[in-house]
Amino acid sequence: MKQVALLLFVAAIATTPAAMAANFSMTERFSFEYPLDADGSVWVDNPFGNIEIIGSDAASVSVNVVKITSGVDKAAIIEGRTLTQLGTRGDHRVRELRTAVPDVPARTMRWQSFVTYSIRAPRTAHIKVSSTYSDRIHIADITSDVTVKNVAGEIVLNNIRGRVVVDSVNGNITFNPAGRPMSSSQLVTVNGRILISVAPDAAFQWVADTIQGDFKATLPVLHPQFNGRTFRGSVNSGGPTITTSSLMGDVFVLRTGTTLSQARSVRVTPPQEASQASMAPVAEPLLARHFQAPVVEGNWQFATNIGNIGVGEVRGDARVMTGAGQVQLSLVTGECNVTSRGGELELGDIYGPLTARTDAGSITVSSARSGGTVITGGGTIRVMSAGGPMTLRSGGGDIVVRQAHGPVSAETRSGDVTVSLASASRTETVEAHTGRGNVVLNVTPRFGADIDATIITSDPDANSIESDLNGLNIRRESVGRRTRIHATGKVNGGGQRVSLYAEEGDIRINAPVPVVVSPQP
Amino acid sequence: MRESMPLLLVEALDPSDREATHRHIESCAACAEEWAACRDTWKLMGELPVVEVPARVRQQFLSQVLRAPAEGNVVPLHRRREMRWFAQAAAVVLLVGGSYYAGHRASPVVLAPTDAKIVSASPSFSIAETRVLPAADVSPTIEGRPNIDNVQFVDADPRDGQIGLSFDITSHVTVTGSPAEKSMVRLLSYVLASEDRMKPSRSRAIDWVRDTYSAPNNADPEIADAMAKILRNEQHAGVRIRAVETLKTLPSKGDNPRDALIEALRSDPNPAVRIKAVDALAKLAGSGAQLDGTAVDTLRQKAAQDDENLYVRVKAAEALSKIRPQ
Numbered sequence: 001m002k003q004v005a006l007l008l009f010v011a012a013i014a015t016t017p018a019a020m021a022a023n024f025s026m027t028e029r030f031s032f033e034y035p036l037d038a039d040g041s042v043w044v045d046n047p048f049g050n051i052e053i054i055g056s057d058a059a060s061v062s063v064n065v066v067k068i069t070s071g072v073d074k075a076a077i078i079e080g081r082t083l084t085q086l087g088t089r090g091d092h093r094v095r096e097l098r099t100a101v102p103d104v105p106a107r108t109m110r111w112q113s114f115v116t117y118s119i120r121a122p123r124t125a126h127i128k129v130s131s132t133y134s135d136r137i138h139i140a141d142i143t144s145d146v147t148v149k150n151v152a153g154e155i156v157l158n159n160i161r162g163r164v165v166v167d168s169v170n171g172n173i174t175f176n177p178a179g180r181p182m183s184s185s186q187l188v189t190v191n192g193r194i195l196i197s198v199a200p201d202a203a204f205q206w207v208a209d210t211i212q213g214d215f216k217a218t219l220p221v222l223h224p225q226f227n228g229r230t231f232r233g234s235v236n237s238g239g240p241t242i243t244t245s246s247l248m249g250d251v252f253v254l255r256t257g258t259t260l261s262q263a264r265s266v267r268v269t270p271p272q273e274a275s276q277a278s279m280a281p282v283a284e285p286l287l288a289r290h291f292q293a294p295v296v297e298g299n300w301q302f303a304t305n306i307g308n309i310g311v312g313e314v315r316g317d318a319r320v321m322t323g324a325g326q327v328q329l330s331l332v333t334g335e336c337n338v339t340s341r342g343g344e345l346e347l348g349d350i351y352g353p354l355t356a357r358t359d360a361g362s363i364t365v366s367s368a369r370s371g372g373t374v375i376t377g378g379g380t381i382r383v384m385s386a387g388g389p390m391t392l393r394s395g396g397g398d399i400v401v402r403q404a405h406g407p408v409s410a411e412t413r414s415g416d417v418t419v420s421l422a423s424a425s426r427t428e429t430v431e432a433h434t435g436r437g438n439v440v441l442n443v444t445p446r447f448g449a450d451i452d453a454t455i456i457t458s459d460p461d462a463n464s465i466e467s468d469l470n471g472l473n474i475r476r477e478s479v480g481r482r483t484r485i486h487a488t489g490k491v492n493g494g495g496q497r498v499s500l501y502a503e504e505g506d507i508r509i510n511a512p513v514p515v516v517v518s519p520q521p
Numbered sequence: 522m523r524e525s526m527p528l529l530l531v532e533a534l535d536p537s538d539r540e541a542t543h544r545h546i547e548s549c550a551a552c553a554e555e556w557a558a559c560r561d562t563w564k565l566m567g568e569l570p571v572v573e574v575p576a577r578v579r580q581q582f583l584s585q586v587l588r589a590p591a592e593g594n595v596v597p598l599h600r601r602r603e604m605r606w607f608a609q610a611a612a613v614v615l616l617v618g619g620s621y622y623a624g625h626r627a628s629p630v631v632l633a634p635t636d637a638k639i640v641s642a643s644p645s646f647s648i649a650e651t652r653v654l655p656a657a658d659v660s661p662t663i664e665g666r667p668n669i670d671n672v673q674f675v676d677a678d679p680r681d682g683q684i685g686l687s688f689d690i691t692s693h694v695t696v697t698g699s700p701a702e703k704s705m706v707r708l709l710s711y712v713l714a715s716e717d718r719m720k721p722s723r724s725r726a727i728d729w730v731r732d733t734y735s736a737p738n739n740a741d742p743e744i745a746d747a748m749a750k751i752l753r754n755e756q757h758a759g760v761r762i763r764a765v766e767t768l769k770t771l772p773s774k775g776d777n778p779r780d781a782l783i784e785a786l787r788s789d790p791n792p793a794v795r796i797k798a799v800d801a802l803a804k805l806a807g808s809g810a811q812l813d814g815t816a817v818d819t820l821r822q823k824a825a826q827d828d829e830n831l832y833v834r835v836k837a838a839e840a841l842s843k844i845r846p847q
Binding site for chain 1 (some may be wrong): 530543610649793794796831833
């Protein structure tokens with residue numbers, strides 16, 4: 001659907017100026033012909049416009065060009081026409097055809113140009129096409145290799161016998177390799193769909209890769225194997241390798257005469273249901289799925305390669321895994337285990353032990369009533385309330401714990417660590433460690449602890465250990481180019497061990513005296 | 522433990538060993554004494570001037586070395602502890618003696634006088650590193666008890682009847698005004714780019730800037746440029762994350778912030794920064810902003826990079842799906 005919308009948009013871009021300013025557009029036509037060896041090369045670089053290349057038996061390249069320039073007024077059209085330059089260079093070995101257009105903003109603000117190439121080239125010539133935006137790039141009847149690179153626009157390759165390399169961002173790719181594929185090919189698109197249409201007796205190795213899409217075929221695929229997100233299989237007895245990679249789109253291999261709707265997924269494991277009580281491990285691969293529900297009754301497990309997950313309430317244990325996506329769980333009455341390969345985790349009130357991990361992204365926990373472990377490869381960790389022991393680790397990013405009722409162990413490679421103990425806490429074990437940043441510990445004035453605080457800094461005038469609690473013995477010493485500041489001591493008679501460590505930052509122990517505000521008589 | 526001391530001096534120990542060594546030194550009197558001696562020696566060696574070897578001595582030494590016959594057999598040398606101490610002591614005596622000799626031979630250092638730079642008077646108040654003011658422009662009332670240090674009395678020309686008093690003054694200044702005022706924008710940009718001693722932390726300062734300058738009527742490219750500079754130069758990953766989050770919300774973005782986001786996506790070692798950067802670029806592309814060829818290529822490369830975080834790949838693909846013809 002997105003692709004259709006994009007194509008419509010591109011088409012609109014191409015046609016709207018002409019429609020809006022019928023009197024302010026100009027069409028020019030050019031024809032050229034150049035001799036070319038049978039095994040010569042044709043290179044086409046046309047940023048904006050369609051390209052068609054058809055193989056022929058002639059020993060020359062014949063080129064027809066239509067250049068449409070539209071603009072807000074006559075002067076703009078003249079400017080656009082002048083600045084859109086057609087160029088050609090080369091000889092009988094290599095013929096290069098090129099359209100040069102200036103960068104934005106002049107082009108988009110005042111005028112647009114769209115250049116269409118129709119080319120007849122020797123069918124044995126090597127073809128190389130580069131485009132940015134077009135409706136369509138069509139190449140047919142070529143027996144040598146074909147290379148196409150574009151950003152948006154459909155790519156259609158018909159009756160190509162040579163090696164094909166296509167690299168697109170948003171374009172759909174349709175490849176019809178003239179019956180049986182004779183050469184290895186590589187088709188890559190980020191957001192588009194790939195369709196290969198072959199004869200019933202076509203034989204080749206199929207290697208496919210996708211993150212969010214699926215692999216579908218109307219031919220029997222033998223020995224299908226998945227290795228992570230990569231699929232390998234043989235069509236008929238095998239042969240040259242066709243590699244298809246569409247990160248977000250589907251890949252189809254169709255027998256001639258069949259349709260997209262007839263294609264079936266080659267995945268061995270059918271997709272699992274979203275909600276299930278079983279806690280058995282989930283087999284890969286899974287399709288990309290999103291899940292959203294207000295309430296899930298009982299124990300719940302959900303796993304997906306890609307997907308955002310949002311659940312209001314889980315009445316039981318929750319176990320959630322996503323390869324990439326954000327996870328939001330507002331309430332979990334049991335144990336909560338959330339794992340993401342990348343994406344932010346937002347967890348609300350968690351009654352049972354919590355384990356939350358993400359390879360990258362911030363993690364926010366409103367309340368971990370039984371404590372738990374929170375780990376991110378990089379990102380900020382915020383825990384608003386912790387009712388039990390908390391272990392917090394970040395590969396880089398701040399860690400903030402407010403209202404800790406239990407021991408806290410927090411460590412970040414780089415970032416500030418702020419731990420606030422609950423007002424009722426008289427003593428508690430705290431470890432706070434940052435490889436670069438500040439450590440702030442907020443406690444009550446009556447907090448008792450054995451404190452061991454260390455700073456390693458290259459700027460001892462800027463970084464310091466400051467404490468509202470008396471009883472710390474602070475020592476400084478130079479170590480090479482850096483200074484180590486070490487404070488130890490018992491505060492309020494001592495208590496649990498509090499270990500604070502910061503490099504290139506401050507350590508601050510705040511113990512503000514509560515201010516009682518009495519109503520005025 | 523003593524073997525670790527030289528490594529401790531040159532900061533070659535990893536953090537855990539470093540801390541363990543420190544803790545042992547603190548608890549062991551013998552090692553503490555050894556450590557103090559090591560450190561003093563190290564410091565002394567660092568303060569010694571480099572003495573140029575006279576050309577004649579150098580030539581004599583080299584000629585002797587070059588004349589030395591090559592030995593036919595390799596004879597193993599056994600370490601002799603007393604010789605090592607003797608050699609070290611001799612080296613220290615030579616260095617101290619040499620420095621004393623060099624120090625007395627060296628001519629005194631003379632600094633050429635430099636003129637004070639006069640900063641042109643601004644209409645009201647300018648924040649400057651140094652300025653010269655005529656006494657007539659200074660109010661005779663001194664407000665509060667400002668801290669004055671490094672006082673110097675200057676009388677460049679005793680005949681002109683003018684004297685000078687130069688000093689460092691620490692005074693707390695509050696500048697108020699609209700967020701859109703150029704002086705406020707410039708001041709904030711400077712503070713964001715240069716502060717290392719800001720209290721509270723820089724992260725909070727960035728949060729404050731984001732809250733203030735996310736409003737479209739306060740948009741200013743200079744603030745976005747300051748954020749881009751932080752994103753490029755800051756070593757603190759938490760601060761870089763905040764900088765990207767702020768860039769994502771700022772309405773005014775030029776080429777520089779966009780390029781900084783691309784650089785962060787391409788090479789920031791922290792995956793969260795890359796995630797935030799690709800999120801910001803996806804938003805940028807969705808808002809119709811132009812992404813140049815470099816940006817598109819970086820996104821394309823990230824989307825296809827097998828060893829990249831999956832979320833980054835998906836978001837890169839999403840950003841690419843939103844780009845529009847230029």
